Amino acid sequence: MEHLDAQEREQQWKKIQEALFNKQIGEFRAEFLELHPYDQAKIFEEQSEDVRMLIYSYLSPEEMADVMENIDYEDVEEFFTEMDPRYASNVLAEMSTDDSVDILNELDKDKVASFLTIMDKEAAQEIKELLHYEEKTAGSLMTNEYVVIHAGQTVKEAMRHLRQEAPEAETIYYTYVVDDQKRLVGVISLRDLIIAEGDWLVSDVMSDRVVSVSVGQDQEEVAHMMRDYDFLALPVVDFQNHLLGIITVDDVMDVMEEEANDDYSKLAGVSETERSDQSALAAASKRLPWLIILLFLGMFTASLIGRFEKALDVVPILAIFIPLIAGMAGNTGTQSLAVAVRGIATGEIEKLGKTKIIIREGLTGLITGLSCGIVVTGVVYVWQGNLFLGMLVGLSIMMTLIIATIAGSMIPLVMHRFKIDPAVASGPFITTINDIISILVYFGLATMFMDLLLKQ
Amino acid sequence: MEHLDAQEREQQWKKIQEALFNKQIGEFRAEFLELHPYDQAKIFEEQSEDVRMLIYSYLSPEEMADVMENIDYEDVEEFFTEMDPRYASNVLAEMSTDDSVDILNELDKDKVASFLTIMDKEAAQEIKELLHYEEKTAGSLMTNEYVVIHAGQTVKEAMRHLRQEAPEAETIYYTYVVDDQKRLVGVISLRDLIIAEGDWLVSDVMSDRVVSVSVGQDQEEVAHMMRDYDFLALPVVDFQNHLLGIITVDDVMDVMEEEANDDYSKLAGVSETERSDQSALAAASKRLPWLIILLFLGMFTASLIGRFEKALDVVPILAIFIPLIAGMAGNTGTQSLAVAVRGIATGEIEKLGKTKIIIREGLTGLITGLSCGIVVTGVVYVWQGNLFLGMLVGLSIMMTLIIATIAGSMIPLVMHRFKIDPAVASGPFITTINDIISILVYFGLATMFMDLLLKQ
Known part of the structure; x- marks a missing residue:
């Protein structure tokens, strides 16, 4: 049982590959069974179907059970379909009950039923006991092999x-x-x-x-x-x-x-956890639904700006600050979203109370909004020589930051209240909502103070 | 040793609080020591300094050691400063060596030296052995209390x-x-x-x-x-x-x-992991540096658009699609960033090779870009009745998505190559870079095809 780095694994792997190529069952078993089951699984997963069929014939169901306990669940369906059904059900019987249940949950119902029928009665009984527990509960994690x-x-x-x-x-x-x-x-x-x-x-x-x-x-x-x-x-x-x-x-x-990856992926708007080794088509098909939804939300934002076309016609310079204001709103929103989602996940927020958190975020938004607003006002004034334009952009940033910060924490809290996983309120979603808010604030203020802007 | 939910803790806590208020040492010890050290620590942390001083006098250093092993490291400095130095060094000596080392690493050097001098020699020796290992290495995690x-x-x-x-x-x-x-x-x-x-x-x-x-x-x-x-x-x-x-x-x-929280916070642009229970001022001061950097990057984006003021003057409608294009670039960039950062963290990317990943991301960008580009062209054409405008926005979205997807995976890979933590290339950072790219693409194309746009 040795941990192998990439190079060592390559060498050991060559020996094992040679043994398989020459169909030397003794050599293969000697080298392969010396490895930790995790490494056995990694090597097994890299094989073609032909070689895998050979391996099934070289290993007992008990030995194969160790390998299968360490395999990625995404691939198990293929393996358990190509195995001889009797061999497969013996492998499942020899595995830890909680692991075989996890695998059976990946297979279709007919296959599960047939495996359980062929299987040793006692093992089948133990598996059936665990099979009906709901995913992601304590019941789905537990094993009934204990003393x-x-x-x-x-x-x-x-x-x-x-x-x-x-x-x-x-x-x-x-x-x-x-x-x-x-x-x-x-x-x-x-x-x-x-x-x-x-x-x-x-x-x-x-x-x-x-x-x-x-x-x-x-x-x-x-x-x-x-x-x-x-x-x-x-x-x-x-x-x-x-x-x-x-x-x-x-x-x-x-x-x-799994939970950490889940939260992380949702924050980035990748709805299912992607693996680096999947194809471009698979990756695109997982990301596209999100992108299309965001595309239409973005179109809505565009149509909002369209309503202020008059203001843009009169003061075209307004356009150049749109990405700045929308971007800042997105950034602050994501920050407070992340703090809230982690706070809910770790249980900290439960202890403190939601009102406290929202007030805290409001104050944080006020401080960051004031600071950024003052900086922006100064920079725009110096750059464009138009104090009112500077104040308009600065005031918009300030108001936007306050609203975006509160929204970033309130939305996940409300979702949590209604028992929706708050991590679903992912980064891109909050960002797009905050885009809309920021556009409304910016052009709303611009329209109100149009006269002042034109005076200079 | 019972796990307590919020309500049970409240009841137990009332009894303990009463015992402390009435200075009934026997009552206090009976109730408090029955709890799991984790719950003892949670209760201890909620106390005022006066009450904490009382608790030190009620518990032996060995009993206090159990509490301190479960305390948040952010607070330990305060506790070990207010304790009597001899009591404190006894507590440190009784703790698991790895935990006392973690605590000593939070204190200033003078205090550490004085604690180690007062301490029992054998314990001090064990602690000194572990004290010099670098943070975040195996050495800093290990204990030397083993058989x-x-x-x-x-x-x-x-x-x-x-x-x-x-x-x-x-x-x-x-x-x-x-x-x-x-x-x-x-x-x-x-x-x-x-x-x-x-x-x-x-x-x-x-x-x-x-x-x-x-x-x-x-x-x-x-x-x-x-x-x-x-x-x-x-x-x-x-x-x-x-x-x-x-x-x-x-x-x-x-x-x-800790590592999962770290990656998550960086993706959201919260540079240090924030706790939900800190003050608004503390939260703002952690978020502001990021926001100010992003503010200046946003100003740069604004000045870029300023360079295309002419195009905006002639075709003001161009402005309304800026947030859409910039937003889509940010979203795809964050998606591919997240996949790359997690792939690096789990070691999957090491196995596959970087070139493969970048080609894969390029293809993914091509597929998502084409799909979104076609949708947008159609929608804008129907909405604005201007086919060239639709094609301009669609083509921009397509090119932007391809570049942003590649950038999102390439930047963390390059950083990893140069031994910089790739998670630092956080969401907001990638988003802002992609804002800039998308503006250049959009207005670059618009300027090139200005004649066609005006024809309709």
């Missing part, structure tokens, strides 16, 4: 039980204690267990204040709990406190990455 | 040693095996250790292909390794493979959150 002990057992009995179950269990570093109704009553870490004397009772060593999550809880909340409390595993219970499964820290790390 | 065993020991001896060290060690779930020169030669999980027979040798049970990170490695790479390989701990070595420390998964989760 439970009873409060009345001695430490020695518990350790014996743990040793037996260790090969199958997802983790043995936390063991959960249940009563006769399978209700969660305690937790004990392996650390405490190995320090304890063998004849002590589990009930004397365990902690009876167990932190648990309920099965429908959002996966982001689960991730935050694990990060804050530094747990390696969390038990999942139903509303009557029956133990249903456990979530381990490795799954939570994937969730954290 | 090592020797290859020649029996499993039984190793277990005995582990039991002794368990209370002090950061984790006992992975134990690292070293030779006489303290060089890392193997790793064994507690899981494997408890399954093994007592009289077996460690060398027979351990894995001798240990994944390790070198002490200067970037923390983001460490986080990715831990996520990919599903480790709970990683050993840190120098270039001669001497074991220096270990990094545990809980520290890596904090890094992942």
